[in-house]
Amino acid sequence: MTPYRRFMSAMTGGRVDRIPVMTFSNYCKELMASTNVTWPACQTDSKVMAQFQEGRWTVWGIDVLYSHNDLVSEATMLGAEIDLGTEIRHPSIKRHVLENVNPIYYSMPKDVLSKGRNPIVEGSAKVLVDKYEKEVPILRAVTGPMTIAGHLFGVDRILMWSKQEEKKFQACLDICTDLCIEIIRNSLDSSGVDGFSMPDPTASGDLLDPKDFQYFLEPCYKRITKENKDSLSILHICGDTRGYMDRIPHTGFDAFSFEAPGTSVKEAKIGLGDRITLVGSVETIPVIMQGAPEQVYTQSLRGIVDGVNILAPACGTPPFTPNENIKAMVKASKSKINNIN
Numbered sequence: 501m502t503p504y505r506r507f508m509s510a511m512t513g514g515r516v517d518r519i520p521v522m523t524f525s526n527y528c529k530e531l532m533a534s535t536n537v538t539w540p541a542c543q544t545d546s547k548v549m550a551q552f553q554e555g556r557w558t559v560w561g562i563d564v565l566y567s568h569n570d571l572v573s574e575a576t577m578l579g580a581e582i583d584l585g586t587e588i589r590h591p592s593i594k595r596h597v598l599e600n601v602n603p604i605y606y607s608m609p610k611d612v613l614s615k616g617r618n619p620i621v622e623g624s625a626k627v628l629v630d631k632y633e634k635e636v637p638i639l640r641a642v643t644g645p646m647t648i649a650g651h652l653f654g655v656d657r658i659l660m661w662s663k664q665e666e667k668k669f670q671a672c673l674d675i676c677t678d679l680c681i682e683i684i685r686n687s688l689d690s691s692g693v694d695g696f697s698m699p700d701p702t703a704s705g706d707l708l709d710p711k712d713f714q715y716f717l718e719p720c721y722k723r724i725t726k727e728n729k730d731s732l733s734i735l736h737i738c739g740d741t742r743g744y745m746d747r748i749p750h751t752g753f754d755a756f757s758f759e760a761p762g763t764s765v766k767e768a769k770i771g772l773g774d775r776i777t778l779v780g781s782v783e784t785i786p787v788i789m790q791g792a793p794e795q796v797y798t799q800s801l802r803g804i805v806d807g808v809n810i811l812a813p814a815c816g817t818p819p820f821t822p823n824e825n826i827k828a829m830v831k832a833s834k835s836k837i838n839n840i841n
Contacts, residue, residue, distance in 0.1 A: 503563040503636045508694075510809050511732045511754050511777050519804050519833045520563040522779070523826065524641075524699060524736060524757070525816035526556050527569040529588055530823050534559045539587035543570070546623025553628060557636050560826045564637050567625040567687070569816075571643045571699060574679060575651035576616030578608070588819040596654040603653065603671035608678060613686050626691040637694040639734070640687040644700020645676035645720045646708070652676070655702060662712050670716060677720040681727045688731055695732030698724070698753075699816075704739030706762070713744040718751055725752030734779060738762070738815055745771035755779050759814040765806035779810040782829065789818040793828040800832035 501509070501517045510520050532542065535555035541548040549568055556562050570591045572582050581594045598606065609615060613622075621641075628638045643651075649658050649672045661669035680698070687693050702708075703717055725733055735748070736757035745768065748756045755777035758768050768778055782788055782799050791799075800811055811833055817826070 502634075503557065504634055504694075507563050507637045507810070508732070511695075511734075513774070513777065513809075519808065519811050521811045521829050521833050522562055522564040523556065523560075523813055523817045524566075524697070525569045525590075526553065526560070526566070527590055527819055528817055528821045528823075529819050530821070531555050531559060532587060534823060540584055543584055543591065544620065546620050547627060549620065549624040550627035550631075553624060554631070557632070559823060561830045562826065564639060565628050565632060566697065567628070567638070567640045567693070568621045569641070570617075571647060571701070572651060573617035573621050574643045574648050574676075574683065577612050577618050577679065577683075578616070578652060578675075580616075580651060590816075593651045596652060596657075598652040598672075599654050599657065601653075603668055603675055606671070606675055608675060612679065613682060618683065622687060622691060625687055625693050629692045633692065638691075639695050639697045639732075640684060640691070640693040641697050641699070642680050642683050642687075644698045644703060644735070644737075645673050645680055645724075646703040646717055647700050648676040648679065649673055650702045655707070659707060662708070662716065666716075673716060673720050677723055680724050684724070684728050684731070688728065693731075695734070695754075696728070697734040697736065699736040701736075701738040701815075703737050704762075705737075705741050705743045706739040710743035710747075714747050718747055721751035721753065736779070736815075742767060742771065748772060749775040755810065757781070757812060761814075765803050765808055769807040777809045778807060779812050780808050781812065781814040784813050784815045784818055788813045788825055789821045791825065793822075793824045796825045796828040797832045800829045801835065804832065 506516050507520045509516050537552045542552040572591050580597045582591045585591045684696050733753045734755040735753040738759045740762040757779035760781040760783050
């Protein structure tokens with residue numbers, strides 16, 4: 501199968517020749533050297549960004565390309581200032597630009613898609629689609645509403661609102677959900693991406709109460725997927741998601757990525773069964789970054805045996821990850837594992 505057909509089939513519960521492999525971030529120093537890109541151009545120039553992103557396929561051999569890496573581009577569209585980071589550190593928020601704004605009375609700018617880093621990111625997606633259309637799937641990465649809200653208003657503030665001022669909490673989530681929908685619609689229409697991937701780390705069960713997840717965040721996810729129902733979608737949430745695992749299929753996403761060891765493959769399989777495509781979950785720091793390729797290979801095989809549909813690191817790929825460790829995941833996906841105990 502081509503990477504495109506393999507990934508599309510796995511996302512929709514179909515047959516595959518082998519388990520597809522993907523990563524949520526390729527912001528790795530060794531991959532920068534392998535793709536002949538430098539910082540900060542790989543964060544500021546659409547063509548260089550795309551050149552870096554295609555290293556997922558040309559160097560690592562994995563099955564999915566992404567528009568970009570960072571989690572803060574969406575917040576810049578509403579005026580947030582960022583620290584661009586370094587070649588070993590992702591961009592981050594300098595200040596919560598809406599920390600003194602009441603979200604109930606906030607209105608989104610009319611020309612929001614032309615603001616912040618969005619034109620750069622969208623330009624990267626367009627370059628990749630033009631080059632790899634129907635050969636390698638291209639996903640638009642869009643940070644989830646809970647995490648964008650934390651960037652704009654402050655994580656402590658929105659968590660306090662979730663308990664004490666629910667109308668404000670709902671309002672800030674609605675703002676960020678509307679923004680996500682606008683970004684995805686535009687990317688599907690203008691760039692022709694094959695779907696979207698939504699990392700929402702601040703929605704972690706380590707921070708958000710399961711009841712609040714169901715009452716506040718699940719409807720936001722439903723709205724995002726309903727508005728973009730013809731495109732494939734992946735949701736990633738960090739940490740311990742066991743408290744609301746049974747609610748994940750109700751979000752409308754085609755696939756769910758969970759983080760080990762907070763949630764294991766077996767726990768995800770028990771909680772979700774075949775109701776949604778499972779993406780995961782090789783531990784990032786001790787295995788993907790610090791482990792030997794043999795350790796990555798072994799844990800990858802275990803994840804396949806335990807029931808993942810798409811093999812991936814448990815979270816964003818750390819900057820010091822060796823190329824050989826990602827290639828070990830691909831090697832595992834191509835192995836015959838019938839005799840693994």
